[in-house]
Amino acid sequence: MDEIKHKLNAALGQAVRGRVTRREFTQLALASGVSLAAANSMFTKAWADEPKKGGNFKVGVGHGATTDSMDPGLYPDQFTGTALWGTLANSLTEIDADGNVVGDVAESFEASDGAKKWVFKVRNGITFHNGKTVTADDVIASLQHHLGENSKSAAKSLLKEVASMKADGPNTVVFELTGGNADFPYTVSDYHMPIMPKKDDGSVDWESGIRTGAYKLEKFEPGVQASFTKNENYYKPGKGWFDTVQFLSIKDVAARTNALLSGEIQYMDRCDLKTLDQLKSNPDITVSEITGYGHYIYVMNVTQKPFDDVNVRTAIKYSMPREDILATVFLGHGTVGNDNPIAPTVKFAVDPQPKHTYDPAKAKEYLKKAGLDSLSFDLSVADAAFAGAVDSAILWKEKAKAAGIDINVIKEPDDGYWDNVWLKKPFVASYWSGRPTVDWMMTTAYAADAAWNDTFWKNPRFNELLVAARSETDEAKRAAMYAEMQQILHDDGGLVNMLFNSYVEAHAKNLGHGKVAANWQLDGMRVAERWWFTS
């Protein structure tokens, strides 16, 4: 019996992490001679205790600046994203914990005409915090905020394929796109695009903080804190358990950790990896680690010498000691990359072969193919790209020597890195927080005409597939196209994807939650809506 008990407990642990479903667990339990009712109750208990209402939830976030604004087009990071979108507001759709797109303010959505026309039905009878009913006009005004000539929204380029938006009755919005896009519902789940009330003059009211979310805005002090109270009329069942929620901007990681240890906050993001073991040993704290879509990369401009030769690019890819970097610089918190920017958890992701691992012999071979004995180039890095960019580059430099590659690591200033180095210097450190679909990621950074094509890579076959796959509604065909695209990028692109980083976060033991989403930090930025206190 003891052995069975042990195995069931292990299965329960898996279940909580979402790796075993309720059905699988029940079957296992029944096979071990446990009754169905007992198995069910075991499962439910493990899946954290039943959600309870109440409590004041305080979160310490390692972001936030005094220049933050209520304008969703300008939300720069986790602080505004989690507080002013995930807690306060809803988009048309949302990404659930499994990475699928589901309706949010929109009850349903449907494509026609080769995914060129999208019809979104706004959920019936849902209201803003001021009691006003949400209509199709509000949705259109909210998205229109990011469009037009004078828009300064970061989401402008996401919506550039929208040719027109029309209301068809109070609850229906019809989008006409310039080309087919089967992933359009994912696009409108973005945290820059909450649904806001329309003003009389036709523009949208972003200043007041009146939205549709599980909590109402009490006070927002940029760079300091944002506090919220429960929205009693929230339309989503089983969401929004806390009485009040407060997000504090605590940029110093030691201060954040101390605040968690002294009980002033119950949740912190971005733990200090160096002291993580001490934190884990605290009996009142749980540390969680999720491999998300975000990745740390080095990108080379493939139009410049010597990177214009694919053999040189491949040699460079084989010269990077990814495993060593992951183990020493990131203390194992991540997953090594394989020069494919699509995270393994994203739909249609593949793992292209051969795997690019550290192999100085192969690197030399490719150098020879390029007609070179040795190679020397500059690599511009700064920790502004990602924490650890400089250390990783230095480790790379040392290991690459074995392949006859001499990397001259240039440490650039953090300040102004994105203006002066990224997209300007031939080989730089960068990062992407990832996108929930293959199309979105590729369109953002690898399409020939992308504004952020930081490798300046223009592969005709790749771009042809990108457009074709976008409007392809047959899943199998689409999967095949995406697999080919990922392979091409892996073989030919200017991207060295070092690793997918993990979100390492910690919270008080008395918080309960379901399966944690991987699309953003802080449970898809919706921690306040999805979590609860167990005691």
Added chain:
Amino acid sequence: MHPVLKTVLQRLGLGLLTLFVVSVLIFASLEMLPGGFAQAILGQGATPETVAAFNHQLGLDRPATVRYFEWIWNVLHGDFGYSYAGAGGSIKQSVSGIIAPRLYNTFFLAIMTAIIAVPLALFLGIMAALYRNSLYDRAVNAVTLTTIATPEFFIAYLLMFFFAIKLKWFPSLSTVSDSTSIGEHMYRAALPAITLTLVIVAHMMRMTRAALINLLASPYMEMARLKGVSQRDAIVQHALPNAWAPIATVVAFNLAYLVVGVVVVEVVFVYPGIGQLMVDSVSSRNMPVVQACALIFAATYILLNLSADIVSIITNPRLLHPK
């Protein structure tokens, strides 16, 4: 005209000139920094189109000189302008509205620290001069020199560890808002105030001690001793009045530091003071806020130095009658 009044007026006039020079320097340096507000806010998401729309809306597409003179004209009329953040909406954030609560917090912390640190430092310094080279003197020197030599964030972590996590006497976060009562504010600001006290006490204490010891060798001190005045009275009544000038200077210097230089402590304790605002504004090139902060900082230095000089003049009648 009374010589003190004359000095004050002269110095205030020079102060205004200094402020003007500071504003030019700050504006010019911000202009020289790479990137602009739009790029800083949009980061990786900046496209040429959105940056252009942003700059046009903020008027940043006009020449720098035009913008500077427009700004200074408004400042002369008491209008510090609007923060670039939140621009474009119907609710504009005025610079004074953003700065006022944070400036209050900064002054609150500075005054609280000064009330603890200045008397403490003077007391320790006078005692150290009195019992020169004693065990007490060595101990107090060793302790204060250790605290000043330790980085302030490390002192902050130590205090946090002992008083917030182990003993749970004080909160580890000093978050305050405009609805915080004065008592609560003092309680929340206790750990930052103690941290800053430890940082500044050594400087003032050592200066007090040195100034007094310097004077102990003067003939009038010997005369006092020969008259039979006790060592204590000799120091407090004869030496101290002559030592006020250097002490006042170093106290003013440290008080100015409390207003303009405590950003590290603010960050560690999450105390919403003006230092953090200035740093954020510089990194996002939010010119109106940077300018206003810089003027406040410069004015603080000018006023505190002026008060130190006035103290020197008043305590030393010789300076009242310059040749």
